[in-house]
Amino acid sequence: MKRFPVFVVYALLILACVFALFPIAWGFVTSLKNESEVVAYPPAWIPSTPTFENYANVLSSSLPFYLLNSILVAALTIILSLVIAVHAGYAVSRFDFRGRSTLLYLILASMMVARVSNVVPLYLLSTRFGLLDTKLVLVLIYSGWQMPIAVWLLKDFFASVPQTLDRAAQVDGYGPLAIFYRISLPLVRPGLAAAAILIFMFVWNDFILAVTLTSSESNRMVTVGLYNYVGQFGIQWGQLTAAVIVALLPVIVLFGFVQKTLTQGLTAGAVKG
Amino acid sequence: MAEIGIDNVAKTFGSKTALRGVNLTIADGEFFSLLGPSGCGKSTLLNIICGLEAPSGGRIFIGGKDVTDVPPKHRGIAMVFQDYALYPHMTVRGNLELPLKASKESRAHIDRKVREVSTVLAINEMLDSYPRQLSGGQRQRVALGRALVRSPKVFLMDEPLSNLDARLRIQMRSELRLLKERLGATVIYVTHDQAEAMTLSDRLAVMSAGELQQVGTPIHLYSHPGNQFVASFLGDIGINMMDGIVEGGGSRGVRIDDAGPVLTLDASFDGIVGRLKKDAPVRVGVRPEHVQLHRTSVPGAAEGTVVLCEQLGSEQHVHVRMGKYTVVARVAATADFRLQQTVFVTFAAGALRLFDKATTVALHAAADTVAA
Numbered sequence: 001m002k003r004f005p006v007f008v009v010y011a012l013l014i015l016a017c018v019f020a021l022f023p024i025a026w027g028f029v030t031s032l033k034n035e036s037e038v039v040a041y042p043p044a045w046i047p048s049t050p051t052f053e054n055y056a057n058v059l060s061s062s063l064p065f066y067l068l069n070s071i072l073v074a075a076l077t078i079i080l081s082l083v084i085a086v087h088a089g090y091a092v093s094r095f096d097f098r099g100r101s102t103l104l105y106l107i108l109a110s111m112m113v114a115r116v117s118n119v120v121p122l123y124l125l126s127t128r129f130g131l132l133d134t135k136l137v138l139v140l141i142y143s144g145w146q147m148p149i150a151v152w153l154l155k156d157f158f159a160s161v162p163q164t165l166d167r168a169a170q171v172d173g174y175g176p177l178a179i180f181y182r183i184s185l186p187l188v189r190p191g192l193a194a195a196a197i198l199i200f201m202f203v204w205n206d207f208i209l210a211v212t213l214t215s216s217e218s219n220r221m222v223t224v225g226l227y228n229y230v231g232q233f234g235i236q237w238g239q240l241t242a243a244v245i246v247a248l249l250p251v252i253v254l255f256g257f258v259q260k261t262l263t264q265g266l267t268a269g270a271v272k273g
Numbered sequence: 274m275a276e277i278g279i280d281n282v283a284k285t286f287g288s289k290t291a292l293r294g295v296n297l298t299i300a301d302g303e304f305f306s307l308l309g310p311s312g313c314g315k316s317t318l319l320n321i322i323c324g325l326e327a328p329s330g331g332r333i334f335i336g337g338k339d340v341t342d343v344p345p346k347h348r349g350i351a352m353v354f355q356d357y358a359l360y361p362h363m364t365v366r367g368n369l370e371l372p373l374k375a376s377k378e379s380r381a382h383i384d385r386k387v388r389e390v391s392t393v394l395a396i397n398e399m400l401d402s403y404p405r406q407l408s409g410g411q412r413q414r415v416a417l418g419r420a421l422v423r424s425p426k427v428f429l430m431d432e433p434l435s436n437l438d439a440r441l442r443i444q445m446r447s448e449l450r451l452l453k454e455r456l457g458a459t460v461i462y463v464t465h466d467q468a469e470a471m472t473l474s475d476r477l478a479v480m481s482a483g484e485l486q487q488v489g490t491p492i493h494l495y496s497h498p499g500n501q502f503v504a505s506f507l508g509d510i511g512i513n514m515m516d517g518i519v520e521g522g523g524s525r526g527v528r529i530d531d532a533g534p535v536l537t538l539d540a541s542f543d544g545i546v547g548r549l550k551k552d553a554p555v556r557v558g559v560r561p562e563h564v565q566l567h568r569t570s571v572p573g574a575a576e577g578t579v580v581l582c583e584q585l586g587s588e589q590h591v592h593v594r595m596g597k598y599t600v601v602a603r604v605a606a607t608a609d610f611r612l613q614q615t616v617f618v619t620f621a622a623g624a625l626r627l628f629d630k631a632t633t634v635a636l637h638a639a640a641d642t643v644a645a
Contacts, residue, residue, distance in 0.1 A: 167325050168358035172419070173346040173375030186362045 024248070031055065031242035038237045054242035062217065063243050066225035071250060073138050073221065074203040078196045081143040081150050085195065086188070088147075089154030090180055094166070104155070107148045115145060119212050126213055133214050138221070141213075142203050150195040157191030158184060193258040200254060204247075222247050275336050275349070275426035275459040276301045277322065282331035284317050284483075291317045292483045294331070299461060299476075301336075304453050306462045306470035308506070309480035315463045316431055318480075322461060323352050323429050335427060346375070348427075351420035355432040357412045359404040365391075365415050366400040372423045390421045393452075410441045417452075428453075428460045434469065446472060467507050471495065479503045497626075501633035504558050504626060510590060512558045513600045516630070521551025527627070529557065533596055534575035539622050545636055554630040563624030564602035566591060566610065567617040574617035579610050593618055 030038055032050040091097075092104055122141055123132070131137035161184050169179045210221040226247065229240035277299040284292040292314045299305045307315040320326040322333055324345035332341045340348050351372070359368050366387060373383045391397040394414045404412055413433060420428055434442045434449075450473050453460050464470050470477045471491040479486040479494065479502070487499035498504035504512045517536070520526035525538040525546055536557065538546060567574060580599065581592035584606065591602045591610050595618060602618070610616065627636040 162356065162358070164354050164356055164358040165360060168352070168354060168419075169360075169371075170325065171323060171345045171350070171352045172372040172423075174371075178375070183360060 024245075027241040027244055030237055031245050033238055035236075035238055054238040055246070057239050058243045058246055062220070063222070063225050063246065065217075066220050066222040067247065067250065069135065069218075069220060070204060070222040073135050073142070074200045076135075076139045077142040077146065077203050078199045080139060081147040081199055082192060082195060084143070085147050085150035085154050086185060086192070088151045090158050090184060092151070093155045093158035094163075094184075104152075107151055111148045116208060119208060122209070123212055133216050133219055135214075135219055137213050138203075138210060138219075141209060142199070142206070146199045146202055149198060153195050153198070154188060154191050157188040161187045189261050193261040197254065197258060197262070201251070204251060276334075277427065277459065277461070278332075278334035278337075279318070279322070280332045280334065282318065282321060282328045282333065284314070284321060284326065285329045290483055292321075292328075295483075295485055297478060297485065297488065299459060302457050302459055304450070304460045304462065304473055304475045306464060306474040306477035307480060308464055308467060308470040308477050309486075310465055310506070313480040314483040315465075315480050319352075319429050319431055319461060319463045322427075323350055324348050325352075349425055350427045350429055351423050351425040352429040352431065353416050353420050353433045355435055357404070357416040357436075359412055359415055359419075361404050364401050364403055365396060365407070365418075368404070368415055369400075369418050369422050372419060376423075386422045386424075390418045393421070393455075394418050409437050410445065413437060413445060417449075421456075426458065428458055430460065430462045432464055432466075433462075435464070435466070442469075449473065468509060471507065479506055481506075497635070498558075499635050501556055501558070501628045501635075504628070504635075508560060510561050510601055510603070512560055512626070513564065513598070515557045515598050515600075517555045517557040517627070519549045519551065519553040519555060521549060521553070527555065527557060527625075529575070529598075530596060534573070536620060536625060537573065538625065538627075541623050542625075542627070542636075549636070555636065556628040556630050556633070558626040558628060559600075559620045559624050561590065561601045561603040563621040564593075564600055565619045565621060566593065566602050566604060566608075567619065570617050571619060574619045577616055577618050579612055579614045579616055582610055582612065591616075 029045065029047065031054050032052070033044070033047045034049070034051050034053065037044060037047060037049075088107075092100055126132040126137045131140070165183055165187075166179050169183045174182065205223065206221070207223040207227070211224050211227070214220060214224070226240065226243055229236045229243060277297075279295055279297040279299075282292055282295045283290075295314075295318060307318060309315045317326060321328045322335075324340070324343065328341065332339055334340065335348055335350070345352075360371065363371065369387045369390060370383050373386060378386075387400070388397070391400060394417060396411065396414050396418060399407060399411060399415075404415065407415065413436075416433070430449075434445050437445060446469060462470070462473060474491055476488065476490055477494065478488040481502050487494055487503045489497075494503060495507050498507065498512075501514070505514065515529050515533075517527040517529050520528060520535065523546075525542070526535040527538060528535045570576070575595050577593035577595040577600065579591055580594045581590075583590040583592075587606060589604050589606050589608055589610075591604055591608075593600050593602060593616055600618060604610070628634065629636055
């Protein structure tokens, strides 16, 4: 097969990186400008007098509190959906029970319903159960929405754990639960990390559900908080971009933590190969 | 006592039959191999003995006790898997400790056993390494170690050496046999490699299509194969097989093909010569080491042409074209044969094996066929 010259590959990669990073870079540059420079035309690529005033304003506002809300809801959603998904994923991967395929496709089908079409029914349900304007309602709905993808993802990760390890553990004296918790589960850590990242990103970025089901300041999520900078008479670009950059930090930190787990092949050395 | 009894064990997977009524007794302290090609049911039988598979019929006895419904951990067995099956997220020490922890042994006992086993297998330098950091041979030792720490009555080994390279496999083969002598345990060893089965086993069973073909000592099976399958499966370069026709009428002759040389049956066929029908079709088998090559014609020899010489250093395999057959002879490495050379072929006395062409069963000694 003919290969692309290396410089073409690098040029394409650099182009892709620029395309992906430009909005973030522009946002960062904007966040360092003062109010008059933000709206100046032609725009300045580099701020003439970089200022952290926008950051100071953002950090002294309620945004850090909204960040904590989002982190809390995301963490609880990850825990709840993964606790259910690891068991379901293991079951559909390891046990051949009646209706297994149907169940898997039903789970998949639930992901195909346009989420926005659920918002009104969910609002009504939340009201009926007295859960409106609570963090719990967000955790429950986000978990319900994200669990199917986690089940499918983990199913494949469990399938990649050699069954001979289960058999070895069985001979070594482990029962089914010990085999699951002590052998299979630790080996799908990359899958858990991948699922956690997906769930976190979803929760972190959701706006419509957060704005519909929560209204009080104490339950406000960061996406809704960012919307505060879009006012009736204009947008506070400097503070908005500073707030966006601050809101990006937890995502970057999380990626930093799980990147190694995501990429390492934990099963290397388990069996021949 | 760890005598193993396999009583009429059968196994089906849906409509597919993996084992048909297997009966076998393996003595305490015996090194017993289950030998056969892929898909013959040998691993299924091992899994049933282990308790990882339930038989569709029949019973399993270990030490006289019916263990058919007993889970693996309570059978007093340990298993070494073909692909090692080491727990990749645990160190070598963790792997060795796991069976003892699972049976809730004391910390002192665990430490002592791990120390003992790692010394025996020379893996004490790598106790804190992870499986991915080890070579194939080292992983195999750890897998053996994990079986050893439990001090089982029976070791079950499912092709444990098949992932190693040829030289290491031979080295580990010797170590395995020495280890078995040292422990005195019963070993059931599954392999498709006839050389492994022959060199390691006290006795072996050859399997095909879910059935036992023959059971016996390696030399007995090699010398007196009960049927054509066993004859063909054992031996590193395979037995030479030809079609023959019994001359009958009191003659001891078997003619190879219609017009080929006539081979004379020796005294070992005394018991059956009278029963051989005239013109009965048979298959004639002769091992390569019993094929003799002569440069000049000798009485009863068949003429052939050398078509290939394989020099192995310790010996030489000479392929001789005889009519429609190519016969392989195992001769001395120093013997000088050239391609296209005309040679005269005879077979050593007592070396011929006859098989019924229709049933493939050996005609020379029906009594030594399947006998568990």
